[in-house]
Amino acid sequence: MTRTQTMAGELPAQRVEEARGRAATLLLAFRHGNQLAFDQELDELLAEEDERAVVTLLTWIAAEAVRKAYAPEVGDRVLRGLARRAPQGEVGVAVDEESVDAARLIEAVRGGDAAVVRALVAGTADTTFLLGGLLQGVAMMLPLVPEAEVDAVVDELRARHAAVPVGV
Numbered sequence: 562m563t564r565t566q567t568m569a570g571e572l573p574a575q576r577v578e579e580a581r582g583r584a585a586t587l588l589l590a591f592r593h594g595n596q597l598a599f600d601q602e603l604d605e606l607l608a609e610e611d612e613r614a615v616v617t618l619l620t621w622i623a624a625e626a627v628r629k630a631y632a633p634e635v636g637d638r639v640l641r642g643l644a645r646r647a648p649q650g651e652v653g654v655a656v657d658e659e660s661v662d663a664a665r666l667i668e669a670v671r672g673g674d675a676a677v678v679r680a681l682v683a684g685t686a687d688t689t690f691l692l693g694g695l696l697q698g699v700a701m702m703l704p705l706v707p708e709a710e711v712d713a714v715v716d717e718l719r720a721r722h723a724a725v726p727v728g729v
Contacts, residue, residue: 663697
């Protein structure tokens with residue numbers, strides 16, 4: 562029989578599991594670029610815990626991910642590589658809706674300027690707003706496109722994304 566001893570200042574097991582779940586929620590939002598969900602979860606964590614507890618929690622989650630994904634010597638190389646590539650000083654990244662220029666994206670796509678498209682996408686930390694603006698622009702253009710052309714585009718998209726190719 563295994564017996565565990567709780568040390569002074571140590572969180573009870575239930576609180577540890579709750580913290581892991583909250584960290585997972587935060588990391589999923591970050592991974593999928595959901596800035597609103599990330600900000601909301603981070604604000605809640607910081608309101609309930611001090612910054613040290615939040616950083617400790619996230620470090621633990623990251624260490625677990627590295628431990629499970631890499632052999633120990635490889636994991637250390639990966640972490641050293643991340644540390645070397647980390648920007649020096651404070652880096653501000655605009656992630657709010659107003660910082661996204663979907664009009665420039667549409668103009669770049671229309672003009673076939675792949676470099677501008679790449680630069681806009683790479684320079685946007687949260688592409689949710691950029692793609693949302695693109696979708697809004699396409700929706701605004703749809704009434705101006707003849708129905709036959711819209712139907713042809715829809716048919717082409719269905720053919721490209723069908724589970725079984727058309728005509729097979």
